[in-house]
Amino acid sequence: GEDVEQSLFLSVREGDSSVINCTYTDSSSTYLYWYKQEPGAGLQLLTYIFSNMDMKQDQRLTVLLNKKDKHLSLRIADTQTGDSAIYFCAEWSGYSTLTFGKGTMLLVSP
Amino acid sequence: DVKVTQSSRYLVKRTGEKVFLECVQDMDHENMFWYRQDPGLGLRLIYFSYDVKMKEKGDIPEGYSVSREKKERFSLILESASTNQTSMYLCASSQSGQGEGYTFGSGTRLTVV
Numbered sequence: 656g657e658d659v660e661q662s663l664f665l666s667v668r669e670g671d672s673s674v675i676n677c678t679y680t681d682s683s684s685t686y687l688y689w690y691k692q693e694p695g696a697g698l699q700l701l702t703y704i705f706s707n708m709d710m711k712q713d714q715r716l717t718v719l720l721n722k723k724d725k726h727l728s729l730r731i732a733d734t735q736t737g738d739s740a741i742y743f744c745a746e747w748s749g750y751s752t753l754t755f756g757k758g759t760m761l762l763v764s765p
Numbered sequence: 766d767v768k769v770t771q772s773s774r775y776l777v778k779r780t781g782e783k784v785f786l787e788c789v790q791d792m793d794h795e796n797m798f799w800y801r802q803d804p805g806l807g808l809r810l811i812y813f814s815y816d817v818k819m820k821e822k823g824d825i826p827e828g829y830s831v832s833r834e835k836k837e838r839f840s841l842i843l844e845s846a847s848t849n850q851t852s853m854y855l856c857a858s859s860q861s862g863q864g865e866g867y868t869f870g871s872g873t874r875l876t877v878v
Contacts, residue, residue, distance in 0.1 A: 686864040697769075697855055697869035698808075705864065743808070745866070752798065752823070753867060757807035 661744050661756035668764055673731040675759045677744030680725060684746040687720060688753070689729045692741045701729070701742075731761075739763045768792070771856050771870035778877050784843040786873050788856030796859045797839035798867065799823075799831065801852040808855065814839055815861070846877045 658680045667673045679687070685706050690698040704711045704718045704727075711718045717730040727746075731738055741758040772787040790797065798813040800823075810823030812831040820831050828850060832840045839858075843850055853874050857867035 686866070688866045690866075690869075695872070695874070697771075697871045698857075698867075699869070700866050703864065703866055747864065747866070752810060752813060755808045757805070 659744055659746055659754050659756035661742075661759045663757065664760050664762070666762045666764065667734050669734060669736055671734055673729075673734045673738070673761055673763075675729045675731075675742050675744075675761065677727040677729075677756055678725055679727065679744070679746045679754070681746060681748050681754070682725065683748040684725075686747045687718075687727050688743075688745040688747070689716075689718065689727075690743040690745060690755075692743065692758070694740075698743060734761075734763050736763045736765060769856055769858055769868050769870040771854075771873050773873050774871065776873060776875045778843075778846050778875065780847060780877055782843075782846050782877075784846045784875070784877075786841040786843075786854055786856075786875070788839045788841070788870055789837050790839075790858040790868070791837065792858060792860070792868065793836065794858035794868075795836070795861045797833065798857040798859075799829075799839065799841045800855045800857065801825070802855055802872075803852050811841065846875075848877050851875060851877045 688703040689701045715732045719728045743758045744756040745753045769790045799811045800808045814833045830842045856870040859867045
């Protein structure tokens with residue numbers, strides 16, 4: 656079945672770049688997403704990428720997609736303490752529901 | 766701005782009570798979803814609905830039911846609350862056939878004592 660895997664934890668220093676990685680198994684994935692969840696809150700859509708793209712940039716965020724390896728990454732440039740949150744990767748193949756990873760907790764220290 | 770509103774941020778209920786969690790969206794979305802989120806388990810889909818009066822079981826429907834009488838409202842019902850249903854509950858909605866993903870509510874933290 657479909658599966659999305661993420662590492663559970665990442666710790667960086669303020670000002671560094673953060674890279675959060677995700678792998679998925681469904682080769683028919685049409686869209687891939689990154690969501691951010693701050694403590695005690697719901698999930699907020701950060702960005703998404705269509706499967707025919709290999710990169711998308713949005714201000715400090717860069718998404719890279721390697722379709723051959725089924726690997727998605729989110730790079731956050733100049734990471735700030737306000738970026739501390741849980742980041743979820745998700746994929747959608749155009750039918751049924753989104754499949755989410757278990758989330759990566761990003762801790763940014765001053 | 767699009768919005769999914771969950772009626773309560775925090776709820777405390779007693780074991781055996783019938784509990785209603787309400788979710789309303791103002792985006793005219795066809796699809797609505799209920800998830801629960803637990804540490805180490807990520808998001809688990811309880812029920813979803815593609816249209817009014819329609820419902821589909823997700824991965825963990827046991828102990829839950831849902832109601833969708835109007836397009837904008839999707840209710841999750843715990844028929845007889847148990848302590849293992851203590852969790853964060855997240856509602857989401859989406860538009861069919863579009864890739865913009867889901868819009869989530871702020872969540873309801875339910876504690877069953």
